[in-house]
Amino acid sequence: MASKYDGLARIIIQNVGGKDNITSITHCITRLRFKLKDESKANTEILKDTDGIVTVIQSGGQYMVVIGNHVPQVFDAVISVGHLENKSALAAGESDDGPKEKQNPFNAFISIVTSVFTPFLGVLSACGILKGVLALLSAVGVLAGDSSTYNLLYALGDAAFYFLPPILGVTAAKKFKLPELEGLVLGLALVYPYLTDGAHEISHLFGIPVTMPPSGNYTSSVIPIIAAVAFAGWFENKVVKKIVPDTIKLFAVPFLTVTITYCLTLFIIGPVASGIANVLGLFFNTLNEISPIIMGAIVGFFWQILVIFGLHWSLVPISLSNMATTGQDVILVAMLGTTFAQTGACIGIYLKTRDKKLKGLAPAAIVSGMAGVTEPAIYGLTLPKKAPFFRTCVISGIAGAALCTLGVKAYQSAGMGIFSYPAYVNAQTKDTSGMIIAIVISLLCLVAGCILELLFYKNESKDSSKSLEASATTNGEVLVAPVKGEVKPLTEIADKVFSSEAMGKGVAIVPEEGKVYAPADGTISAFFNTGHAIGLTTANGAQVIIHVGMDTVQLEGKGFEPKVKQGDVVKKGDLLLEFDIDFIKEAGYSVETPVVITNSDAYADIIPTDAKTVVNGNDLITLL
Incomplete structure (x- = not known):
């Protein structure tokens, strides 16, 4: 079903090397955890520079994409858009207690059409191309429409549609x-x-x-x-x-x-x-x-946006129905410019960028884009940068308006990109004017996409200061120590995600006692079945993560005994979790426990205690 995270999910899949490079995928409280067949195929720098991704960590044979508190929703989107159900082993940390999003009728329809068409879309396109080529050969007089060769080959091309x-x-x-x-x-x-x-x-x-x-x-x-x-x-x-x-x-x-x-x-x-x-x-x-102009502009501009959310499938059956009942269609005509605008943008980015990784991605995206496959272009180059993507939408909208205004029609379903040209030949009248117009406009889209990127594409310096979105409303408060032990600066712990403060500011505690208490009144917003990590949203709006140990998700719950569950309302000082310090250490894991405010940007200042040790109930972090 469509989700606001579908676009991000496709970017992630594309840049971890594609779905075929994924051996398995799980998630913990903040990270997507991939096991990849070949990590060298992943475009790590592109992922790091993508809005919605905090950073990327490669450690212990895992390729971890750090998302933040909404990682369960992103995980669901990755599984859905990538059809990775057989590769998803839900992290032992994922809770099943949270509310499940229901599909509305429209989203259910999109899901159905996608599932039904995907298995044979390649064959359908191939048959459409064959019909288009036959129509073209007949129109130019190379092959007679009543010949045995024409009709035998037409039977093959038309079979998938009939x-x-x-x-x-x-x-x-x-x-x-x-x-x-x-x-x-x-x-x-x-x-x-x-x-x-x-x-x-x-x-x-x-x-x-x-x-x-x-x-x-x-x-x-x-x-x-x-x-x-x-x-x-x-x-x-x-x-x-x-x-x-x-x-x-x-x-x-x-x-x-x-x-x-x-x-x-x-x-x-x-x-x-x-x-x-x-x-x-x-x-x-x-x-x-x-109004052909309005029709073409709407479909042309929004087509790529619909593709990101999988909603373009809603128009495919309508297009096929039009061809079956009237012998022609205008819907798929209006989106012709999208593939060429994307390809042109990739050419422009290739010529303009100083990023070696992008230069390496661009040639393959250009070749596949000309053939009508724009996913490498969208999810590898234009969408992560946002502005190039929307510039191609504008070009496509103008192209769609022009094509519909000039009366171009599709007479059979064909391929995409350059392979779509034969679809615009009218086999009945042998009229090739529609194909000629389509070729001219598609080439103009290619040139326009390239020129706009040469003019407006910016080589941005890498910004490592990305932070998570702040909650809408927060008030200052004091959080008490949830764990008894030695206090350490967050920047001194081994895990780069926490020590870099990419997840937010806070402190770390080296526990002396295997108990975790609520640092404030609030609601348990996340509690993984592994018990290693707790998310708490306080009554005043602070979003707190208490992560017991480093990489302890690998213990799959052994050594942890949760005392509450996701959704529970707790009071300051309530016992949330018991854990076995000795067992965790013997298993080879650090017990350093970060206490992090993930919506740190919502506060003017976050002041940790200057005490070297704390017990439960001592002031730990002051939020201003």
Whole structure:
């Protein structure tokens, strides 16, 4: 589902070397902890310079991206956008007690469409390119449209589109936990010749009226089969399997599921789903007729922003539906400039930057961008710097407005980048003017993207003073010592994340007693199952982390005995945790315990005690 951290998640995945370089991912109270196949593939400096990332630490075979208090949300976004569920071993520290975000209907729809299309998107693009090339060859007279060669190759190119329902039936079945062959059968039934040849009147089933979609049949349709499989998955798992005896489940379950779903699809699901798709398509087509400039500018400008959040998938089924019902589409035309603007920006950054790491990333991003794959450009170069990304959005918006105003249409779904050009050839009229306009405007986007970066890109000096966002409202207060022991300056402990004060200011205590008490009244905002780290938000707004030991998350909870849980309201002096000092030391870990104010920027000054030792209840940190 879409999250405000999706963009950051994609930047992280791209710059740790891509999802294929990730062996596993966990997190603790402040850090994403990766195990990478090859750490040399990670772009550490880019990650360090990215807003939302405090720093990066490489230690003990782990590649740690320090985020701060909101690391659970970033972790969820990384898992979601990268589809890394099989590589995520939730850090023993992650609490399951926190509230879980629910998907609204729109986000659920995006998640479904993404899951359904991703497995065969490459094949779909390849078939679209083949159709486009055939249309181009026919338009220029190289290949006759009625020749055997043309039609045999066209059968290959058009097959993925004509038989979309059975293909989507399989991929949707995986999403909705339905046996894949049942999804396949449902899709095949919708494109069975009796329903598609036009020689039969399809009006009633069991005396109940059947309404076919406006196109006349379900070939090349998208939403009806997805909706049908979604229902079938629910119906089979929640109803059929519970009422059918085990002795006949082998054949009775698929029989009931497929038969009832097929009938309901013809009666209700198909007509409703087709109607929704047609209404959405009509909206965009009407907007294009009323004002091509507005239509093109909106889609062109926002397309890359939609991509960051995965929302562009909501427009893909509408585009395919338009092509199936009207033979043409304008939605994907309007986003043509995005890939070329991004590629041009990468060229400009390559020529302008003094950063050797960026220069190393740019060539691959340029090549893939020309081919229509802009993720390396977006997440490796333009989005981390923000300004280049939004400059490309402006260029794309202008290009979209120009393309729609000039009447360019897409007549088949094709690839992206330079491979999208054949899609703008009208095979029926052999008109290539749309392709010529598309080529000219895409090249202008390429040049504009490059020139703007040459003019405005700034080689920024590295700023190591990034700090976490302060809480909205804070008041001064005094925190008492949560642990008995020797007080040390935070800058003297071994862990660079804490000693650099990147997480915030505070002190460290070398404990003499294995007990942690609440330093103030407040709420336990985080308490990992490992017990090694506690987050407390005080009643006055201070955000405090008490981290028992260094890298003790590796102990997976051994030696720690939590006394409270996340969400508990506590009073100053309440016992929060007991831990075994000797066990931790024998396991080879330091017991130095940082007490850090993560929203330090909210205070005019943070004054640690000058005492060398403290016991629970002594003043430890004064917040002004």
